[in-house]
Amino acid sequence: MTKQRLTSFKRQLLAVSLLSMTLAGAPPIAQAEQGYQLPDLGSTSVAVTTNDEYRLGRAWLRQFRAQTDPWHDPITQTYVHSMLAKLVPYSGVDERLVVTLVDSRLLNAFAVPGGVVGVNAGLFTTAPNEDEFASVLAHELGHLAQRHYARRMARVEETQLPTMAAMLAGMIFAAGGGGGAGIAAMMGSQAAFIQDQLAYSRRFEQEADRVGLSAMAKAGYDPQAMPEMFRTLQKLASLQGGNPPEFLLTHPVTESRISDTQARADQLTSPPHHDDPTYAMIRGRALLMLNQGNPTQAMTVLKQDDPPPAAISYLQALTDAQRSRPEAALATLDKLANDYPDLSMIPATAAQIAYDADRRQDALARSQRILRLSPRYYPAQWVEAETLVQTSPSRAFDVLRDMSEQYPEDPDVFGLLSEAAGRSGRDAWGQLARAEQLQLQGTIDTAIRQIDSAETVAKQSGDYAMASRIEQRRKDFLEYRETMRNF
Incomplete structure (x- = not known):
């Protein structure tokens, strides 16, 4: 992590100390006035309302996007959304969630107040099945449901906020690859304070585990997957020694924690295997993305956990497409789509492969066939x-205007909307x-310069509305x- 990035994160620590708990749009144009009135961070009171959490979370997301590499994958993003939709009704979370995917092989996921859920591609490589992956999401929803951020802020007021910031800065630096320097920063903080905060975090972890286990069981996932x-x-952690997964830097796993979750999981009903x-x-998508230069490695890792044959065929189709063999890829996917007619992701994958192979009409026909059955997929x-x-x-502009509201x-x-508008003569x-x-990506200064240009174009064309x-x-x-300057 660069010094510049670390400085930016330090600015956030006083407002977003929940980073010690992480597993590590703006609103529609017509609703713009809702978005950016964050609480006064200089106040002597740290009582945090749910509205504060929403605004802080959205502001944090923009900062996060500015400093990480996104993984743009609509299929995976939609899948994660669907898993969260199953868990949310049983988690006690009452807010609309935003999912952000990160192009990183580090094992990590996080939940930020305001309903921001992030997942690193590396989490898919570590979780061999859906239930274990769901256990991580359920745990993170537990943090949101129990409002651990607001409660931590109240606790911090009772201790030493500057020391907390210094400790968290060290944790972030270590997680970002700073190694010994980050650990030294953490050790340099006051030992008694650190112990107090760790104990408080362990209590939060236990609460999140319990909420997550209950949500998993009610949503139809196997609660045994969490202790596993x-x-x-x-x-x-034992294999990697002094460089444990990023997850464990903020979610320490102890024998007592495993025993507690195992005992509670044993009291819950496990669903039949499917x-x-x-x-x-x-x-398979995540493995291939992380091993683009060596797709054989992606297949090797996937096969280690005895996946269904359909998943092997699916990854083979993705590999064929990557190797410029779209005919073979599409033939495999069309067969899979016949075998699994309820999985929209299969024909959607074929549509994307057709588009990437410059088969525009085929891609359009395939995508519109799906949308007739699932209009908002x-x-x-x-x-x-x-x-x-x-x-x-012009048609694209109308479609993307609707999507920007959705x-x-x-x-x-918004990036694609900008392109459609430019190509159809709608310069402003x-x-x-x-x-x-740009503002959603956290580059606010550039966004302001861009919007100044848009205003000039609108006035020059006489479009005063x-x-x-x-x-x-x-x-x-x-x-x-x-x-953000006060963050």
């Missing part, structure tokens, strides 16, 4: 929009959409920038 996942993590290949297919929407940008920009926190949607819209993309809309968004951006 902990054992896997414990083995990884051979749904969906998770193994998604895992994001992976198919994405392929349709991509294709229309190339073949019919996915107001997705910077990729194009520049505004680009500004929205658009200029007024842009002017309001500019005020929102300026308020957001001021808030």
Whole structure:
């Protein structure tokens, strides 16, 4: 982690100390005034409301995006959303969630107040099955449900906030690859304070485990997967010695924690085994992304955990597509789609492969066939929009305007909207959409310069209604920038 990145993170620590608990859009244009009024961080009171948590979480997400490599994969993102949708009703979380995927092989996931859930690609490589993967998400939802961020802030007020910030900075630096320097920073903090905070974190971990176990059982996942996942993590920690998985830097796994979750899991009912290949297919996507230069390695790792044959065929199709053999890939996927007609991700994968192979009409036909049955299936929407940008920009603009309202926190949607607007002669819209993309990605200064340009274009074209809309968004951006400077 660079010195510049570390400095930026330090600015966030006083407001986002939940990073010690992590497993490590802006609102629609018409709702812009909702977004950036964060609490006064200089206040003597640290009482944090749910509205504060929402705003802090969204601001943190933008900072996070600015400092990490995103993994744009609509199919995987939609899958994670679907898992969370199963768990949320039983977790006590009452907020709309935003999922962000990270292009990193480090084992990590996190939940940020305000409903931000992040998943590293590396988590898929470690969790061999859907239940173990779900156990991590359920645990993170437990942190949100128990409002551990607000409770931690209250506890921090009773201790030493500057020391807490210093300790967390060391943890972040170590997690980012700082190694010995990060550990030294942590050890340099006051020992008694650290012990107090660790004890408090262990209590939070136990609460999150219990909420997660209950949610898993009620949602139809096997609660036995949570202690099993902990054992896997414990083995990884022993194998990696002084460089444990990022997850364990903030979620220490102890024998007592494993025993506690095992005892509680034993009291819950495990569902019958099922051979749904969906998770193994998604895992294959992650493995291939992380091993792009060596797809054989991706297949080797997938096969180690005895996946369903359909998942092996699916990964083979992805590999064929990567090796410029779209015919073979599409033939395999079409057969799989016939065998598993309820898995929309299979024909959506075929549509994306057709698009990547410059088979525009085939891609459009495939995506629209899916949308007739599942009108809001994001992976198919994405392929349709991509294709229309190339073949019919005006239609693409209409489609993407709708998508930007449906996915107001997705910077990729606004990026594609900007392209569609530019190609269809809507220059002011194009520049505004680009500004929205930039602010969602955390580059607020560049976004303000972009929105200034959009306002100039709107006025020059005589579109004063658009200029007024842009002017309001500019005020929102300026308020957001001021808030972030105080972060």
